[in-house]
Every structure is written in structure tokens, then in C-alpha cells.
Amino acid sequence: MTAQILDGKATAAAIKSELAVRIDALKAKGVQPGLGTVLVGDDPGSHSYVRGKHRDCAEVGIASIQRELPADATQSDVEEVVRELNANPACTGYIVQLPLPKGLDEKRVLELMDPAKDADGLHPMSLGRLVLGIEAPLPCTPNGIVELLRRHKVETNGAHVVVVGRGVTVGRSIGLLLTRRSENATVTLTHTGTRDLSAHLRSADIIVAAAGVTHLVKPEDVRPGAAVLDVGVSRDENGKLLGDVHPGVAEVAGWLSPNPGGVGPMTRAMLLSNVVEAAERAAG
Numbered sequence: 001m002t003a004q005i006l007d008g009k010a011t012a013a014a015i016k017s018e019l020a021v022r023i024d025a026l027k028a029k030g031v032q033p034g035l036g037t038v039l040v041g042d043d044p045g046s047h048s049y050v051r052g053k054h055r056d057c058a059e060v061g062i063a064s065i066q067r068e069l070p071a072d073a074t075q076s077d078v079e080e081v082v083r084e085l086n087a088n089p090a091c092t093g094y095i096v097q098l099p100l101p102k103g104l105d106e107k108r109v110l111e112l113m114d115p116a117k118d119a120d121g122l123h124p125m126s127l128g129r130l131v132l133g134i135e136a137p138l139p140c141t142p143n144g145i146v147e148l149l150r151r152h153k154v155e156t157n158g159a160h161v162v163v164v165g166r167g168v169t170v171g172r173s174i175g176l177l178l179t180r181r182s183e184n185a186t187v188t189l190t191h192t193g194t195r196d197l198s199a200h201l202r203s204a205d206i207i208v209a210a211a212g213v214t215h216l217v218k219p220e221d222v223r224p225g226a227a228v229l230d231v232g233v234s235r236d237e238n239g240k241l242l243g244d245v246h247p248g249v250a251e252v253a254g255w256l257s258p259n260p261g262g263v264g265p266m267t268r269a270m271l272l273s274n275v276v277e278a279a280e281r282a283a284g
């Protein structure tokens with residue numbers, strides 16, 4: 001068996017075209033959506049992700065507001081930028097690129113954001129609303145995964161999903177999305193402390209690998225025909241991106257999201273979608 005591809009690049013391109021139409025409609029009503037980014041330090045990956053987000057904004061007609069701070073920025077430097085964006089009317093939504101450099105209190109920074117401008121769905125208020133089933137911006141990577149499955153007609157209803165990784169941007173929240181009545185999946189959250197991970201993985205209809213451990217999911221861990229989403233990122237000594245899923249899984253899985261080209265582009269598309277939805281809400 002060779003897995004069918006869950007093509008994040010093509011799906012994200014389709015979503016961006018749909019969003020461009022909605023943005024034109026907002027502009028016709030005099031509303032200009034604007035995405036702000038707060039980038040602290042010099043991590044090359046974070047710089048490249050933020051550049052990509054602003055490239056996407058230019059493509060669909062969202063204004064860009066960029067704030068950069070050096071690696072030695074203090075907590076109060078970062079908080080000052082957050083307060084400025086909270087008050088800036090041109091910024092209709094913004095994100096703080098994670099992770100922040102060591103020594104900065106990420107949770108406190110997220111808490112300080114105006115929840116009405118949370119473009120990432122990572123503000124405690126947004127996550128709390130998600131738990132309660134109240135409308136809120138959704139975390140971009142989990143939402144991108146759900147959308148990628150939906151648009152490729154991979155059945156989640158009744159499916160057993162095994163998630164590997166308990167980070168805040170993916171593992172912690174994806175179960176909340178996949179167990180909504182609309183998705184109706186059963187979700188097992190595993191992590192580095194899980195005993196006999198392979199046994200859990202072999203029982204999965206869908207695997208979401210988001211641990212950041214190179215080639216953690218091996219062909220023998222995958223039930224033939226299962227859908228496998230490769231989210232984790234690590235790099236070899238030459239800086240080449242490596243995923244959490246061993247290349248041999250393509251011979252066993254029914255569906256596979258490539259990495260790069262799978263969930264990453266969907267994360268960016270869902271960010272734009274959150275910005276557009278917030279602007280539409282604000283415009284009534």
C-alpha cells in the first residue's frame with residue numbers, strides 16, 4: 001500500500017482563495033483586517049514562520065503589523081508591546097510567536113493579550129471557551145489538522161485518534177476539537193511518559209504525531225490503512241527538516257500528511273481564518 005497524501009499545501013491554497021473573497025467583502029464595508037506578530041529573539045525557525053505569516057497576509061489582503069524584540073528583551077519589554085497591540089486599532093488580531101526565549105513567562109504574556117484580538121486561539125479565555133463549547137478562535141494547528149482531514153473526507157466519526165505529544169500548541173487542545181459532536185472521535189493523548197506507546201499507536205485509526213522526536217512513529221506502529229499526520233519538527237546536522245514519522249510509514253498508512261507540506265501550511269491558513277473571523281465578528 002502507498003498512502004494517499006493529505007496535501008496541506010494545496011488545501012491551504014484553496015482556503016486562502018476562499019478567505020481572499022471574504023476579505024474583499026470586509027474591505028467593501030470599510031473594514032481592513034490587520035495581523036500583528038510579536039517575535040522575540042533570533043531563533044531562525046521562528047523568524048521563518050513569522051515571515052511566512054506576513055507573506056500569507058500580503059497574498060490575501062490582510063495588513064501586517066510586525067513587532068520584533070531582541071533575545072535579551074525583558075518581561076516588561078514584551079508586555080509593553082502586548083499592551084501597545086491591545087490598544088492599536090489597526091491591529092484586529094495578533095500572535096506572540098512561541099516559544100519565547102528562556103526566562104520569559106509565556107503564560108503571563110498570553111494572559112495579558114486582549115482575548116478579542118487572540119488570533120492564535122491560545123489565550124486562556126479562548127481555550128476555556130473551547131472547553132465549554134462557546135464560540136472562540138481555535139488553536140491553529142489542531143484546527144488545521146481537523147480541516148485537512150475534513151477536506152480529504154477522512155472519517156473522524158467513531159474513529160480512535162491517538163495523539164503523541166502534550167505541548168500547548170497541539171497535543172493539549174486537539175482532543176477538545178476532535179471530540180466535539182461534529183467530529184465525534186475518541187481521543188487518546190500519549191506523551192513521553194506513556195508506557196508501551198507502540199500498542200496505543202497500533203490501535204489507532206488516526207495518528208497525530210506532535211512530539212518533535214525524529215521518526216518516532218515507525219511502520220510497525222501503524223495499523224494498515226490508518227491516517228497518519230506528521231506534525232513534529234526536528235532538524236538534522238545540516239538543518240534539514242525531519243518529521244516524527246518514519247518514511248517507511250508511507251507503505252503502511254492509508255493517508256499520510258507530508259512534512260513539510262502537510263500540517264504546517266494548514267497552521268498558517270487557520271491563522272488567517274481566525275483573523276478574518278474576528279474582523280467579521282467586529283464588523284457585525
Ligand SMILES: Nc1nc2c(c(=O)[nH]1)N[C@@H](CN(C=O)c1ccc(C(=O)N[C@@H](CCC(=O)O)C(=O)O)cc1)CN2
Nearest residue numbers: 049095096097098120140169241260261262264265267
Ligand atoms: N504563536 C504560535 N507559535 C507557534 C505556533 C503557533 O501556532 N502559534 N506553531 C508552531 C510554529 N508555526 C507557527 O507559528 C508553524 C510551523 C510550521 C509552519 C510551516 O509552514 N512549515 C513548513 C515547513 C517550513 C520549514 O521548512 O521549516 C511546512 O510544514 O511545510 C508554519 C507555522 C510553533 N510556534
